[in-house]
Amino acid sequence: MAAKKEVINPKAIIHQRFGDKAHYNIEEIQEFSSNGCPGLSITQKGPCLYRCCLQLPDFSVVSEVFKRKKDAMQSAAEKALEKLTDPPVENPSDQLVSRLSYLFSNEFYATCHPLSGHFRAALHREGDLKGFVPISLMPIYDSKISNLCKSIKPEVELKPFEVTSLIMEASGRLPDSVFGSKEHSSLKRVTPYPPEVLQSVEISCEEETYVKAIRVPYLVNKSVDSLTIDVSSNKYYMDAIAKELGVSDASRIMLSRGIGKASSETRLYFCDPKSCELDLVKEDGQREGLLNTRASYLCGQDIYGDAILATIGYLWKSYDLFHEDVSSRTYYRLLLNKIPTGIYKLSREAIFAAKLPLNFGTRSNWRGMFPRDILSTFCRQHHLPEPVFTSKTTSKSEESFKSEVKIFSKDRNLILHCHPSESYKKQSDAIQNSSIKLLSWLNDYFMKVNTNGNNGDIVFYPDHISNDLLTQIKESCEQMLGFDGGNCEYRIEGEESEITPTTGCLVCVGYCVWLVNGEEREVIEKNEEFEFELGSEAVIPDLETVTGQMSVGQSGHFTTKLTSRELTFVGNGDPERVSGLLASGECALEYCVTLLRVTEPLEDRMEKALFSPSLSKQRVLYAVQHIRESCATFLVDFGCGSGSLLDSLLDYPTSLERIVGVDISIKALARAAKTLHSKLSNGCIVPVQSSRIKSALLLDGSITTFDSRVYGCDIGTCLEVIEHMSEDQATTFGHVVLSSFFPKILIVSTPNYEYNPILQKSTPQSQEEEEDKNPTKPCKFRNFDHKFEWTRDQFQVWASELAKKHNYSVEYSGVGGVEGVEPGFASQIAVFRRVRDLPEGGEMKDVPYNVVWDWKSSNE
Template identity: 80%
Template sequence: MEAKKEVVNVNPKAIIHQRFGDKAHYNIEEIQEFSSNGCPGLVIPQKGPCLYRCCLQLPDLSVVSDVFKRKKDAMHNAAEKALEKLSDPPVKNPSDQLVSRLSYLFSNEFYAICHPLSGHFRASLHREGDLNGFVPVSIMPFYDSKISNLCKSIKPEVELKPLDVTSIIMEASARLSDTVFCSKELLSLKRVTPYPPEVLQLVEVSCEKGTHVKVIRVPYMVDKSVDSLTLDVSSNKYYMDAIAQQLGVPDASRVLLSRGIGKASSETRLYFCAPKSHELDVISGNESYDLFHEDVSSCTYYRLLLNKVPRGIYKLSREAIFAAELPLKFGTRSNWRGMFPRDILSTFCRQHHLPEPVFSNTTTAKTTPGSEESFKSEVKIFSKDRNLIFHCYPQESYKKQSDAIQHSSLKVLSWLNDFLNTDGDTINGNKGDLVFYPEHISKDLLVQIKGNYEKMLGFDGGNQDKMLEYRIEGVESEITPSNGCLVCVGYCVWLVSGEEREIIEKNEEFEFELGSEAVIPDLEAVVGGMSVGQSGCFRTELPPRELIFAANGDSERISVLLSSGNCSLEYTTTLLRVTEPLEDRMEKALFNPSLSKQRVQYAVQQIKDSSATFLVDFGCGSGSLLDSLLDYPTSLERIIGVDISVKALARAAKTLHSKLSNNSSVPIKSSCIKSALLLDGSITTFDSRLYGCDIGTCLEVIEHMSEDQATLFGHIVLSSFLPKLLIVSTPNYEYNVILQKSTPQSQEEEEDKNPTKPCKFRNFDHKFEWTREQFQVWASEIAKKHNYGVEFSGVGGVEGVEPGFASQIAVFKRVCELPEGGELKDVPYDVVWDWRRSNE
């Protein structure tokens, strides 16, 4: 909430007109805003409102304004710059420039312009007694960038020792003894001669009623609580004296300021005592130009801390402190919610006063005739003295340059999150394709990053070692979400203590992609078991208090509940709607039954024909294939699923356990199943428990791997796992033109539509999609090398009719018997779920 003070300012244009009349010419120029998009040499025009720049031509001077959205603001800025130059003749020596700048600050013209520091000068004339007219030196470099930059030029060390700025300004003011009085006792400056009546009229304000602003006191000792205070910052008083009073020091000259924290449009600063006795009681409030002020609460303070780390920045951008998590993968606009990774990384750098991230983009060569160019993006983060801190050089390539930038940004953010959750003494300088140089990062920044913000973000949605207990209510509908679906939920988080409860966070509509780990695991697990219209409820352990205060502004009420003990969080959520992935929507628009169901039916037929009893699903994900197979009568007795996502396997275990334990409303038809096992591991690593299975399936998996990894899997599975039969399916790239014409295009897809370009991949997570020829060459080569036969088929479409099947399938058949002694006891996979009928 903002409150405006009644302060009259003389228009800089009016002063220029009084001095130059018709000789002052304002030329307005409309400009197009451009952005480098973080890429050297790349300039992109930005869409948005018109912007204006003003050139003010005077008889002996010409100035150009900054860029503004309004013509009027550009003209005022040009006039203001002209007044500064007219009263501030150019000099080369930084010390002389500082003297000249101080002389201008105490001139009549400076009082008349709207400047962050001029408000303090005007307010100083309301100070009582001997303090009247004195301006504290400590505030000058914070509200006047020219003074700050000149002090750095005179003594570069002031960047690390900001208290030295005071002595530099005091020494410069001593050279202005005729116009400026320097009080070493008060550490303040005052104009020697009185201001003329026309200037004094500017500071005449009414005292009808006081103005009060909420601030918070942050104690130096971290075990003490944050207190809320109210300051009287009425327009007939100097608010810095009010702050000094609360800090217990004589006057504003003993108060020091921090840099601004938060957004530039609404800066918040820390005000603290000068380290005379090193007693650093800290108070946080909003500085004011004497035009506006804002209330600051403990909620504001904790959100500022939350905004210092990548996960916190993302949570705040989603307005979901308790539900949202920074996703591990970047998707398109259709399935990514909140600030984009690149924006989060830039915000992180700005929050910690680091230069903007530097991106370097390279184009990879075309691999096949007619294929598109792809892009890789490196990102570097430097310290203030231009030493390299982070260097991320991902090897993955992407069809869009913007996607490559987002993915490299997300890699750095993920590393930062991992770093925040580890001991600072175990810093790893290298992690895959990212290098970290801790020797180039300041100790202060390390303390900032790994300080109090770390424990605030320690909440992970409850103790994941415990079995999640929840209840789902409502009539089950036919619309249920699956991995990759975009779901929309409404949720509410309650702080519960006995019979008392208080809302902490509420969101009427909240979207996330199921399976992307963009929300806390408990919420994702519950929503994954619901259908549209149903509601779910579950409880988690209490997170750090700081996180609760950041979400809720009513700290007094919350503090009462927390002090009662035995508190927990209760989540209630309702599944509002489900949007299937674009790939599924395209397939359903053209095929009945859907391609996924046709693939299951194909696998079932192969099982029946081969009388298979032991099946392994390579890359089983959330168990959709295994779940579907249970709906058909087959000869299967033993099934194993393996995947690298533990959370996907947990969802698969929940679904399979319900069916196999006869807890499902739909009885299973494949009643011969005696054991089921879900394993966490890479399908490119051998595990003897999968050795020699009757049938192996790998349906729509390899395209999510790199082509090299897909080839490695082919060699490993046929040389080590040695299934009797292996079914591999993957999208037929040639069929995409038909699929993408069968469904309406989204706005983003419309922008990309170009008939001269090849078709897009069906899913943003696909690393490649092969033509029929490419797939057959790949399958034939690995089959021949490992003594397997291979036959090609598919589902969706008609055999022999162009462009072939929508999903192309290769069926590998082992030619010889299993070698004797080939089953080694090598079990690197971790067991996620083990079910046996005898132990049901």
């Protein structure tokens, strides 16, 4: 067996010439997402990058920036070799000639430069094409060639086909070393390489090698299909691709930029429309009907005719050809990665379970790629500049932040401007929440073609972006994400346990998804442990609904409609098996999910660790006491959420006959309806109470908007709700409820900010909280979704002003802690009492709320 030859790369050549006199100095560079954009005040660290300075006796050179230290050193060595070989020139045209001279030199042939691999492979071409290197490859694999061509003729940035004439013209100035063939758009070295140079890089053994690729037809009614390409070491793989595309040789083939990761060798190969005989050419030179919209969208370049998606190429680190199989799964994952929710799904490796949440929670509860990173990835995938973030402190408090984000076109024209009104305690939370708001808008816009482009927080400038791009994104979104679940029938197996999840809990499940056609089935996704926050809409609705009904150890089974064929191929199943099932008839998706464990929200854990009974139960008991004392029969819970208070009240005997819950979350109300219906229809735990309740109503609407159906209630509750609004919205709620709803009694509770230090010492802190721990900083809020938390003085000023203005009395109390002992109660409570008769006008039919659930006792 022949001994393995040492790779003669640029660094090795420099060592042969200079030995210990060559000094490499590596500089670590931190990449930031600002990208030098003007007006950017917030930056975010990216991965570490490296730059190398090579010091030689007579001069020094500095490399480009790379992800690996080795690549930076090789780049510096290559630049040094260029400087040793090339005479100093300034004119870009002269520099291009000099660069071509170096590329066809003995030194370059023996390097591990990606383009040198094509020079060596070209010597295996047959007949008259032997030694000819296609010009189309040169700007793709050599950045210096590309940059020089752009300097000479800037329009080649948008018209890459025009680099051929520039390179051919430069080669004409090297008649003794380079021969150019206009017929084949290729270049060849005039004199043969010396035997010692050829021997240093000769292939030790010849092997037959085949790689799988994907054909993307330009006709949209044709589906993508797989093919096999011969990339054996004694052939030139570019000629094999040319044959598959129906042209004579590799000189007719163009390459797209890398698709996917920055260092990816996954590219689209397609015919040069100028050099190929393509039909249907219009008078203006455009190819009518031959634009390959799928391929063009995938790489961000105009591609005509059929294209081949393959992962093949030469790398810096080896003489051997690098190659990987490309399947339909690869193709559809690349498409999915261009959609915001698709980027999130892929980051979680949960295509059929995950869904981009509508809101950003704490970093400890968020799973998958962070919103800001998703937005940056979306911009990069569509070849747009990095998003520009600005943040500022609010006028009310120097400790609260608002963040804006802007997206620009390639020409620096503003496309999208997101300026949320919400403020956050942490600057990073403000940035993440502005990102998720913009991502949610993008999903809605591209999924709903007729959706209005603007809303209160987002301004869209469609004239500043290509209509073709908008159309392609919309088509891709509809193709990949056409179905997101809905109401489903499910069954739950296993014995119930005492541990059940509630909204805000972090749950961990194991699940499996099958593609089902009759009796046949194929596993297309499986996850042994998958975490998400219940109620955050981080998974498809069906999965969240089923998980919310289980206890730890139980399993749930449900079936949904089939997602698009394209999304199905993204899964992990056997592609041939999946294709067979899809082709044989109507398919569905079958899910099996097991609840493994439940972690309560930090706020609940802190309260339970310090209080027994818990604060939430103490608040219920406080409400029950006032219901009994007032003999209230009509109760309204403002901001009822998933109905935890209403559900708990049913466990106690009271005078209540009519209960109403109001909230803006339809999904939370749906969960409340299921819980209340189960209790009220089957009989409550307390028989006396179950016989009294005559009606229950759940309404979807904002508690800052009046609805006559909840006018004049005996008692209204708003427990731990107002802190989830902005301070202005909390004040608006106070004015509306006391001036329009006129409850006889209103109970409002909210966290006492002064009690937070005690609560936060009651439980072990997460890593994120430990990092943020700083004695000079104020205490954190109890929940990531709290927009504010008031001290006792702030709360009492708010309540006193409302009571005085609307002719109510108010008294202050609380639960958790001891009255009169600092720092007061953990939950502070204000009880408003109406001091005048109920005004007339309560019968008006102002009913903006939507009915979600309406229950009446069978006795009624």
